[in-house]
Amino acid sequence: xxxxxxxxxxxxxxxxxxxxxxxxxxxxxxxxxxxxxxxxxxxxxxxxxxxxxxxxxxxxxxxxxxxxxxxxxxxxxxxxxxxxxxxxxxxxxxxxxxxxxxxxxxxxxxxxxxxxxxxxxxxxxxxxxxxxxxxxxxxxxxxxxxxxxxxxxxxxxxxxxxxxxxxxxxxxxxxxx
Amino acid sequence: xxxxxxxxxxxxxxxxxxxxxxxxxxxxxxxxxxxxxxxxxxxxxxxxxxxxxxxxxxxxxxxxxxxxxxxxxxxxxxxxxxxxxxxxxxxxxxxxxxxxxxxxxxxxxxxxxxxxxxxxxxxxxxxxxxxxxxxxxxxxxxxxxxxxxxxxxxxxxxxxxxxxxxxxxxxxxxxxxxxxxxxxxxxxxxxxxxxxxxxxxxxxxxxxxxxxxxxxxxxxxxxxxxxxxxxxxxxxxxxxxxxxxxxxxxxxxxxxxxxxxxxxxxxxxxxxxxxxxxxxxxxxxxxxxxxxxxxxxxxxxxxxxxxxxxxxxxxxxxxxxxxxxxxxxxxxxxxxxxxxxxxxxxxxxxx
Numbered sequence: 001x002x003x004x005x006x007x008x009x010x011x012x013x014x015x016x017x018x019x020x021x022x023x024x025x026x027x028x029x030x031x032x033x034x035x036x037x038x039x040x041x042x043x044x045x046x047x048x049x050x051x052x053x054x055x056x057x058x059x060x061x062x063x064x065x066x067x068x069x070x071x072x073x074x075x076x077x078x079x080x081x082x083x084x085x086x087x088x089x090x091x092x093x094x095x096x097x098x099x100x101x102x103x104x105x106x107x108x109x110x111x112x113x114x115x116x117x118x119x120x121x122x123x124x125x126x127x128x129x130x131x132x133x134x135x136x137x138x139x140x141x142x143x144x145x146x147x148x149x150x151x152x153x154x155x156x157x158x159x160x161x162x163x164x165x166x167x168x169x170x171x172x173x174x175x176x177x
Numbered sequence: 178x179x180x181x182x183x184x185x186x187x188x189x190x191x192x193x194x195x196x197x198x199x200x201x202x203x204x205x206x207x208x209x210x211x212x213x214x215x216x217x218x219x220x221x222x223x224x225x226x227x228x229x230x231x232x233x234x235x236x237x238x239x240x241x242x243x244x245x246x247x248x249x250x251x252x253x254x255x256x257x258x259x260x261x262x263x264x265x266x267x268x269x270x271x272x273x274x275x276x277x278x279x280x281x282x283x284x285x286x287x288x289x290x291x292x293x294x295x296x297x298x299x300x301x302x303x304x305x306x307x308x309x310x311x312x313x314x315x316x317x318x319x320x321x322x323x324x325x326x327x328x329x330x331x332x333x334x335x336x337x338x339x340x341x342x343x344x345x346x347x348x349x350x351x352x353x354x355x356x357x358x359x360x361x362x363x364x365x366x367x368x369x370x371x372x373x374x375x376x377x378x379x380x381x382x383x384x385x386x387x388x389x390x391x392x393x394x395x396x397x398x399x400x401x402x403x404x405x406x407x408x409x410x411x412x413x414x415x416x417x418x419x420x421x422x423x424x425x426x427x428x429x430x431x432x433x434x435x436x437x438x439x440x441x442x443x444x445x446x447x448x449x450x451x452x453x454x455x456x457x458x459x460x461x462x463x464x465x466x467x468x469x470x471x472x473x474x475x476x477x478x479x480x481x482x483x484x485x486x487x488x489x490x491x492x493x494x495x496x497x498x499x500x501x502x503x504x505x506x507x508x509x510x511x512x513x514x515x516x517x518x519x520x521x522x523x524x525x526x527x528x
Contacts (some may be wrong), residue, residue, distance in 0.1 A: 016527040018308050018332075022342070022357045026235040029246035032267040040241045042351070049349065140179045142422070144442045145450030146484045148473050151427075154469065155438035157382035158414045158429040162292045162436055163218065164320075164329050164345050171261055171275055171379060172236045172247040172469070 012041045022104045214302035214318030217333050222293055224338035229254050229287070230250050232311070232361030238354045240470035249319060255408050276376035291413075294435025299409050300328070308332055310341040311358045320434060326350060328490075329434050337363060345434065348490045354470070371398065384416035384427070391417070395426065405494030408489070410437060435489035437497060442484075445505065446477040460493050462503040478502035507522050 004024055010016050011024045028035045156170035231252045238245045247269065250262040258277040265272040296302065305319045310332045320329040327350075332342035342357035387395070392415055396402050404412050410430035418425050426441040446465070454465040455476065464476040472494060474485040479502035487494050 007404065011293060018310060018342075018528045022235065022310070022359050023245065025237045025357075026233075026359050028237065028244065029235055029264075031246045035244055035246060039239075042239065042244075043241075046351070048348075063380055118490050119358075131525045142444045143447040143449045144443060144444035144484055146440065146475055148451075148467075148475065148484060148486075150437065150469065151440050151484055151486050152473070153380045154427055154440075155429070155436075157380050158416075158427070158438065159431065161289045162431055162433070163296050163331075164343055164434055164435065166353075168234050168249045168251060168261055169236045169238075170355065171263065171273070172245065172249065173238070174380060 003031065004028075004037065006039045008034060010049055011038060012045055212297065212302055214316075214320075214331070215297055215306045217304060217316055217318055217338070218293055218302060218331065219290075220298075220338035221331070221333050221340050222290060224334075225340070227255050228337055228339060228363060229365050230337075230361060230363050231341065231366045234356055234358050235357045236354075237352075238470040239352060240472070241468035242470075245470065254366070257373070260376050261379075274372075274376045275379045276373050277379055289390045292431075292433065293515045295411065295413065295431060299432040300434065305330075307335075310334075311361050313341065313361070315341055332357070345488070348492065353488070358362060367516075382414075382416060382427075384418040387415040391415075399480075400426055401479075401501065402426075402428060403500070406437070406439075407500055408432065408435070408493040410435065410489075410493070410497070435493055436487075437489055437494075438486040438495075440484040440486070443480065444477075444482055445480075446475060446482045451475060459498045462498065464498060474504060476497060478504055479504065 004011065006025060007016070007020075007024060014021075016024060028038060038057060153174050156165075156173055159165045160170055225439075232250075234249045234251055236247050236249060245268060248263065248264040251259060252261075253259040254372050259385075260276045263273045263275075264268065266283055287482050290372075299322070300320045301323055302318055302320055304333040308315050308317050314335045315332040316335055318333060319327040320331070321327045327346060329345045330343065331340055333339070334341050341361065341429075342355070344355040345353045347353050366480065392402055395417065402412070402415060406412075409432040411432065412428060414427075416427045416430035418427070422443055424443065428439045428441075430437045430439065448465065451465050453469070454467050454473070456463055457466050459474075462476070464474050466475075467473040470488075472485070472487045474487065475506070476483055476498075481502070483501055485494070485497065487497070489497075
């Protein structure tokens with residue numbers, strides 16, 4: 001049996017006359033080898049077209065992350081600012097590094113610290129109870145498995161009368177869904 | 178110079194040798210910006226009702242996952258309906274024989290006036306020249322939005338008006354679907370192998386179309402039934418099947434070229450049930466999509482599971498997905514707290 005051979009490229013590149021193209025497409029229905037070749041060439045052409053249309057650029061996320069990386073100069077500036085202001089920790093520090101040492105912060109007396117700890121504990125308990133209530137009260141809807149194959153049949157049945165649909169094509173769609 | 182292989186001599190039949198004399202490539206001539214093709218399309222709609230014809234069609238679809246192709250023998254008798262025999266292919270080794278439903282049922286290649294009106298509301302339909310399909314002279318009608326490249330083309334038999342070929346293109350001019358006669362004859366058939374009595378019925382849509390009152394009641398009940406969707410898609414069919422929590426809503430949208438079905442069910446998506454789908458990002462949201470034709474996209478939102486079955490361009494599909502709910506709608510905090518304390522209380526109370 002003969003195959004499309006280099007006619008496959010001509011088909012993908014729309015270089016065939018109408019009758020040549022229809023003969024080639026009819027051949028694809030019965031020839032898996034040629035269909036694989038045409039599909040591969042079509043995908044390759046689409047990929048090339050996409051690459052040409054959209055030159056590679058870093059994503060916005062990558063750009064933002066790159067800009068967020070502090071340089072040595074910025075680090076030194078930040079350290080100077082912290083020293084001058086007496087602040088505990090600069091806003092930005094390299095990932096994985098230890099916090100800047102605290103300066104000028106007075107220690108909190110032990111009794112006040114215990115009260116604060118108890119208050120925080122109480123708030124945490126109340127918060128946890130509320131969270132449990134909210135979660136328990138959130139009624140999750142039941143899980144649904146959409147019958148997608150059946151939906152394709154329903155779709156073809158309601159669109160058959162549209163100008164660019166036809167029953168022959170839809171019968172093929174259903175049989176290959 | 179390329180040598181024509183055997184497939185072309187057999188599959189392309191004798192028409193290949195007539196083509197150079199008769200064919201003018203559809204993209205090479207014609208005037209766009211008018212509706213000179215509208216009358217030809219109307220004639221095509223009438224011809225599909227009135228003619229007896231038999232022939233062989235190829236059908237082809239393309240998608241990211243690959244292509245689907247098939248050869249179908251077709252026999253149509255005016256007033257009776259059609260019989261279609263799908264020849265076995267590597268993708269469908271069993272083949273099939275199907276019949277349309279008789280008088281009033283869709284013709285094999287026809288379309289109704291309301292659908293044609295929908296197309297003409299949204300697109301220009303201009304005759305762009307002549308061509309040749311299955312050895313017959315045809316008029317080519319291009320369908321496009323004003324100022325844009327064609328999104329579809331029809332090849333209409335010059336003698337009878339019947340649609341002999343049609344194709345739908347994507348935004349880059351690539352063919353998404355195409356079907357064409359590679360052999361066609363007109364008049365009563367003598368082929369006894371296409372037995373209508375033994376053929377299976379073609380599938381029909383479930384449920385009955387909803388009237389305006391039913392649509393309004395469903396909207397009041399929390400279902401989403403937009404009259405239109407982005408890119409000029411209009412609602413032209415709505416059906417509801419099942420009852421209560423098992424209800425399934427099917428909305429069909431089209432602009433005359435693109436078609437899209439939107440299915441809704443109550444609940445949230447069981448992602449384990451999806452076979453052949455992958456999670457992709459569309460705009461600001463994530464959905465599950467297959468790369469087959471037609472495109473299938475599934476997600477949950479606002480207590481509903483949405484399934485799209487779409488034959489449209491990518492930007493249209495993305496616009497539709499963005500226009501529908503995503504994620505679960507938050508319930509009021511007070512009601513969730515009240516229900517939650519009640520539920521926790523019931524856990525702790527042994528009585």
